[in-house]
Amino acid sequence: MPAPPFIGTPSPVPALFTPPDHFRELTRAEIFPDPSRPLExxxxxxDGTFLTGMAAHHPERDFLGVERMLGRVIKTGRKIDTQQLPNARIMRLESAYTVGWLLPTSGxxxxxxxxxxxxxxxxxxxxxxxxxxxxxDGLHRILSDDGGEFLLKTDDQPYFEDALASFATRQHQFKRLDWPADAFFYPTTDFETDWLHMGRTIHRARWQKIGR
Structure with missing residues (x-):
């Protein structure tokens, strides 16, 4: 396991989640107290626009945001606290490490x-x-065995094509699902809003985990 790319501790906000140990897999209950609830x-x-929008709309689910930039972590934490969302938390850490090593298996x-x-x-x-x-590999490990999903949106065509190519080589692990625009509640992120105002196309794809 590589060392986690974690830099210091942000100014304290109640919504901030700091792992008790960066060198082992977390348990579901360490992130939120009720492990029976869905975790997204x-x-x-x-800046936490999507995270807080989802948490407010789905009080029956828990939401963990992951962000490495300190200013964004603090801003998101303040939004969570201001909106009084007990089902949302923010963690400062790098994405690949979080998925590859830290999040709980099938959690x-x-x-x-x-x-x-x-x-x-x-x-x-x-x-x-x-x-x-x-x-x-980490994504397949952490998604729940009973239909865990990965959802991707990007305005970058080459990035989207790379994603399609990568998942095409892992058809034994993931199957692609339809994603109609009105399939379910899905807030627009701050970046997506900027790209749409610039006239860019947003590509989206959704995959479901297969097997263990």
Missing amino acids: VDLGCG VTRLHLLCPDPWPKKGHTARRLVNQSEFL
Whole structure:
């Protein structure tokens, strides 16, 4: 297991979740007290617009945001506290490590990756999460066995094509599901709103875990 890319501790906010140990897999109850409730993870949650919108709309589910940038973590934490959302928390950590090593096995009902960094330079494409075995293996491990889902939105066509290609090689682990625009409640993220205002197309795809 690599060392977690974690830098210090943000200014304290009640919504902040700090893992008790960064070098072992978390239990579901360490994140939220009732492990029987569905847990959804917003990976790279930005300013928390999507996270807090989902938590407010679905009080019967728990939501964990993951973000590495300190300012965004603090902003999201304040939103959670201001809106008094006991079913939402924010953690400061890098996404690939969180999925690959930290989140509990079969503990995540849905994982959302929305408008991630596209790493557009040709030499940087290996840094895209959807191209990393650590992330894809971890994703299959952490999604629940009874229909856990991965949902992706991106404005970057090459990133989207890489995702489709990566998941096409893992058809024994994931199957692609339809995702109609009106399938379920799904708030627009801050980044997605910016891209839509610029006239960009948002690509989306949804996969479900197969087997263990």
